[in-house]
Amino acid sequence: MSRSVVVDRPGASRLAEGEQPVPGAGEVLVKVSAAGLCGSDRELFEGGRPAGFVSYPVTPGHEWSGTVVAAGPQTDPGLLGACVVGEGHRGCLVCGPCRDGFPNLCLSGYDETGFTRPGAFADHLLLPARLLHVLAPDADMRAAALLEPAAVVASAVRHAALRPGETAAVVGAGTLGMLALQLLAAASPARLVAIDPRAERGAAAEEAGATSFLSPGEAADGTFDVVLETAGAPGTAHAAVALSRRGGRVVVTGIPADPDDTVPTALLVTRALTLHTVFGSGPADWAYAVRAFTSGVLRPAALITHELPLTDFEKALALSATPGAGKILLRPDLD
Template sequence: MSRALLLEEPGRFRVVPADPPEPGPGEALVRVAAAGLCGSDRELYDGARPAGFADYPIVPGHEWSGTVAAVGPDTDPGLVGACVVGEGFPGCQGCGPCRDGAPNLCAAGYDETGFTRPGAFADHLLLPARMLHVLGPDADLRAAALLEPAAVVAAAVRHAALRPGETAAVIGTGTLGMLALQLLSAASPARLVAIDPRRERGEAALASGATVFLGPGEAGEGSFDVVVETAGAVGTAHAAVGLVRRGGRVVVTGIPADPADHVPTSLLVTRALRLHTVFGAGPADWAYAVRAFDSGVLRPASLVTHELPLADFANALKLSASPEAGKVLLRPDWT
């Protein structure tokens, strides 16, 4: 028997029993070890996802880790028993973006685990085996549940292309910001500044690789070669553009709640900035994040502050929105 947390509509969920799905050709069945909550899961619960980016009823859960329990026909039997994480966007595999290695930008439309297809707030998860990334046999599956946000950060870091000796800043010290600090610090920057109004985040930011922790407005305008924005708060994209030097690189990952928030085109053009944005992560980003995790460069375990069983979803939601919480995990493997 298997269980799944079914969000029937915004604000209404229940844990339902079900037989584990049978993997078909090319598919793998994963026993979920841990699944993380993030702001998009709260949006899903509240009914605040943009039109076309949620499909109810839905089993949420797009950040996860687990062990392969079974595989279907025409699938490598050696996967059974492997510790794995997995990509969220299956893609149509036929359009231009998919063939370019970006199923997260599939021309057939948005389709993602945990939002439009069943996710990992369940005992088992069924997905195409080609989306799996195998971890080392002794992998910390608790920490590995953060590899989905780490893959998003990897996309940002790859765009940023930070070189040794350059200066960088990260705006926001939530999960994405802390992971960005860890990956950017591996490039040996001359200065790596974390920026956040929450002073209590400073110690953790320094532990994640920042050389300095500052509040908004304390860093000099035009001071950095690279700025990575991870906060998604009103004005943070504009702040990122202001902090980078002329000819520098800015990567924006956050989506502000206020759609009127904008960055003037004149700032981008007159300062000859290279601006990148990130939506989800592709296979190369996942491979980057998994390599960094396996090698110890990426250390997400310290970001986990709470772990709860699947049935405590309501409490997990509340905790994930609290300012003192880091990453909150649901543990379907806890009974």
């Protein structure tokens, strides 16, 4: 038997039990070690996920790590027993973006583990073997569950292309912001500033690699070569653009709840800024994040504050909204 959290509709979840899934051709069955809770999981449960980006009923959980316990036909049997993480976006593999390496931008539509396909808030996860990234046998599987948000951050960092000696700022010191600080610090910037209104995040930000921690408004506008926005709050994209020097690079990852949130075109044009945005991550971003994790550059374990059993899904959701909560993991082995 295998258990899974099922959200039937906004506000209604249950723990379902059923037969253990059987992998088909090109598929693997993964025993879940840990699955991270994300703000988008809370949106899914509360009904705030945009139309087209969720299909109820669904088992959430797009941030995960686990071990391959079964392989279907036409699948490499060498994967059995491997410690793995996996991409979530199910691209068609035929359209232009997919062929360019961006299944997260597939023209056939949005399709992602944990939102439109069963996710990892379960004992087992079934998915195509082509989505897997194999980890070292001694990998910290708790920390590895954060490689999905790390891949998103890797996409942002790759766009930013920070060079040694440049200056950088990260707007937002949540999970994405902390991971961004770790990756950017590896590029040896002359200055790496974390900006967040929560003063209690300062020590952790400096541990992640920030040279200083400032509240919004304390950093001088127009001074940074690179600015990464990771907060997704109203006004934070505008703030990121304002912080960038003329000719600088800005990468925006957050999606504010306010649909009228704006970035001033005049500021973008008169400063001749390069602006990138990030939605999900592609295979190259995953490979980047996994390499950084394996080498020790990326240290996600420091961001984990709570670990709960699978049966405490709704408790975990409530906990995620409390001050001091960092990354929360659901672990089937704790039940």
